[in-house]
Amino acid sequence: MPGDPAKIFAGSQATDTAIAAIRAQFGFDKPLGVQYLDYLAGLARGDLGTSVRTGHGVLDDLTGRFPATIELILAALIVALAIGVPLGVAAGASARRGVERFARGVSTLGVSIPEFWLGLLLIVVFYSSLDIAPAPVGRLDIGVPAPDGVTGLITVDALLAGDLEVLGNAAGHLLLPALALGLPAAAPIIRLSAEATASLLRSDHLFYTRAIGTPPHVVYLKHVLRNIAPIVTTMTALIFGFLVGGAVVVEEVFAWPGVGLYAIDSLHYNDYAAVQGFVLLAAAVYILLFLAVDLVNTYLDPRKRLT
Template sequence: MAFEPDAAAAAGPSRARRAGAGGMGPLKALAGFLFSLALTFLGLLAITFFIGREIPIDPVLAAVGDRAPPAVYQAERLKMGLDQPRIMQFVRFVGAMSTGDFGTSVSTGKPVLEDLKRVFPATLEMATLGIIIGMVIGIPMGVYAASRRGSLMDQAIRVVGLAGYAVPAFWLGLVGLALFYARLKWVGGPGRIDVFYDDMVQPVTGLMLVDSLLAGETEIFWNAVSHIVLPAAVLGFFSLAYIARMTRSFMLDQLAQEYITTARVKGVPERLVIWRHAFRPILVPLITVCGLSYAGLLQGSVMIETIFSWPGIGNYLTVALLNADMSAVLGSTVVIGAVFIAINKISDVLYRVLDPRAR
């Protein structure tokens, strides 16, 4: 009888330690996640800064002009801290970025952060619509191609997927403008809205479609729709091609599993076999694919924005490069990289939430 209290006493601390360890698990996971995020962002800042310093562009000359006296040039160089060692410049750069100080744009004369707040919503709006088009069309295409493997439709969908990799974005954008805008008049031209509607909607979110609806300006809303539909469709095509190919690949792997054969032998309708038994397991990797595709649209829309005169971060970055505006270039690059990191981390979190095996 004396053995039982001793066993209980021995089990008590052990149980308490397990409970404490279980309580610390989420905290350790959160700390690890935040550390990984901070380290990744620091790496992004380092790559952006040191590559930016190797570009054969003199930021001082871009700021003061090529006719500035030597004294003015030297004073601006000291102000920028370019007389200091490279590592000290990087430390200063990281400190400024951590406080939201991205410098002042030579092109606009405004703080870079203020410019980015103005142009980034335009890119976000177009890329979001593009990824919606890619997901809504690309996922069913991939599922259908896998379920009809070897058929004529499967071959056609595979050709569309290959075209998404082979067709240059600038060519597709120019052809779209020439056909649907210049010839058929089905869509609006370059820009977010017609010049007539400029400054008629008070920016709230920066998203023209949302702000026009909030202001009750339905005419401006439909005008904005006519302008965004073509560039978003071009972006959506490249996203669609990638998502369709990956969906088809995932589905083919699932349809070859034994449990699919078992379900078919039991007489389960083919529609349920495909969408319930085969499609559900691929949702987790498909989320990662869509997340990376979305991030790719946000950072890869430079050419599309230039062709369609879209006032987004890609167009802003292009103008900054042409004007040797290094503060704007570095700020834009950091923001684009930060968005890519954030979407990648969110996809990783969703992966773990939806798939208990990854926890």
């Protein structure tokens, strides 16, 4: 990040004294080592510093925008899982070449298409041409009030409040970015669940399950899904990390007011504290997520439980 944040903050007309004052205000005049120690000390108190762009505390900025990103990522995950798991299981179970090729094609397409391009394509088709999607700006139409709620996820809050109008509006805004982010993420899930299903069907216990008369739909809906669940859960966590990165791009395309858009805008502004805050937040989410996966897998796979 080359450039001087104080100069950008002060604007092109600023005098040298004004810039120096800003440097002193944010501590940019101190040696780098001292700045770093100051940052760490702040971090210990839960202070992520101040954004030179917004003038607010970075922590406040992030917490205000975080629910939007989480909503987007969760919706994308639902899209990815809803497409990836059934298609993957079908591909892994099918003796027919066609199903396997179709799944392979979809997943190859998925890994090759960048999210921003898919996002633009969706906007061109569903907003510009067909005009069935809302304008790709933000989470709600202008004038629609955001519901009060604890989660900060507008769709969930609207559902909890029983406000179907807001729910529909929010879901409409969420759909395209969730597809843009989720469809590419379905690719690795298809691959993985296909492989897991195929190897499961070769296993002793799946043969036995069928040999003792378990009907085919129970074999797949109960035994196969339950057996591949730990693998899919672990994969979901990996994909979550991948989605945090993808969300930065998708939020930019859809003007989605989340932490990704905040990080990009901060980057353009040489806003060190804000960018660092975003990176820290992503890392923290990642760590918490893997902890959660370990806990969930302990529940899903009895062999991992301590006796």
